[in-house]
């Protein structure tokens with residue numbers, strides 16, 4: 001049995017869907033750009049110190065101490081990881097948040113099995129790509145599949161030092177090795193979305209290939225964490 005509140009929510013979700021269908025052809029151009037623009041560009045930043053607000057591995061090359069360099073690189077990576085485009089999907093408690101101020105998701109979303117509450121999955125509203133609103137600024141974000149990070153991968157509000165320890169812990173990070181983390185950061189479709197977030201949203205700093213290159217440089221320097 002659906003509770004009345006849930007029924008109401010579902011009705012409005014359907015209204016949202018109708019609206020989406022009506023404006024689907026207005027879909028955000030950037031969403032058509034395929035993800036995975038990372039892999040082939042990983043080494044392209046020689047001589048470049050900073051790109052779109054994110055430092056490149058080259059800007060850390062004068063640090064000769066591996067521990068210090070790795071820590072500094074991870075702190076730079078945190079500008080991406082802790083950016084609202086990523087952290088909105090990596091909450092430590094509760095459901096997803098939205099916007100640059102990371103406010104609670106509207107309508108309220110609880111954490112189901114990642115796909116949302118059983119009665120209303122994320123894909124009730126979130127499609128394969130971003131869809132611009134027909135009658136106002138902004139868009140409904142989308143990617144395939146669209147889902148919430150598990151609680152063990154929640155880090156919104158963490159310090160870079162806490163985040164670093166957590167993200168390396170294979171008991172928390174989905175059993176990923178450091179190599180797997182490089183791979184994830186370089187090619188994952190939800191990571192990619194943060195640079196193609198749809199109308200009305202600020203992208204994460206840098207670009208995905210640079211974030212991948214930083215992750216790689218961090219691992220090469222020993223994957224040490226900031227203090």
Ligand code: HEC
Pocket residue numbers: 012013016084085086088089096097098099100105106107109110111112114115116117120121122123124125126138139140141146147148201
């Ligand atoms: C009833 C429809 C609906 C459902 C179900 C839904 N969302 Fe959303 N979500 C939206 C809309 C609409 C927005 C855009 C809000 C805005 O910015 O205008 C949004 C925005 C978001 C954002 C914000 C992105 C950003 O950086 O600002 C995240 C993250 C998100 N949803 C995650 C989820 C997850 C995870 C689920 C499933 C657990 C989910 N949503 C279920 C409608 C929904």
Ligand code: HEC
Pocket residue numbers: 080081085086087089090114146147148149150152153166167168172173174176181184185190191192193194204
């Ligand atoms: C739409 C929601 C969503 C967005 C946006 C998102 N993630 Fe995730 N993230 C997930 C989910 C779901 C998983 C778990 C996937 C799995 O284990 O296969 C995950 C896993 C990860 C992992 C694996 C290791 C760990 O400990 O968390 C990393 C690293 C990660 N995300 C980084 C990012 C970064 C960086 C961004 C932004 C550039 C980002 N994510 C944006 C949903 C999201």
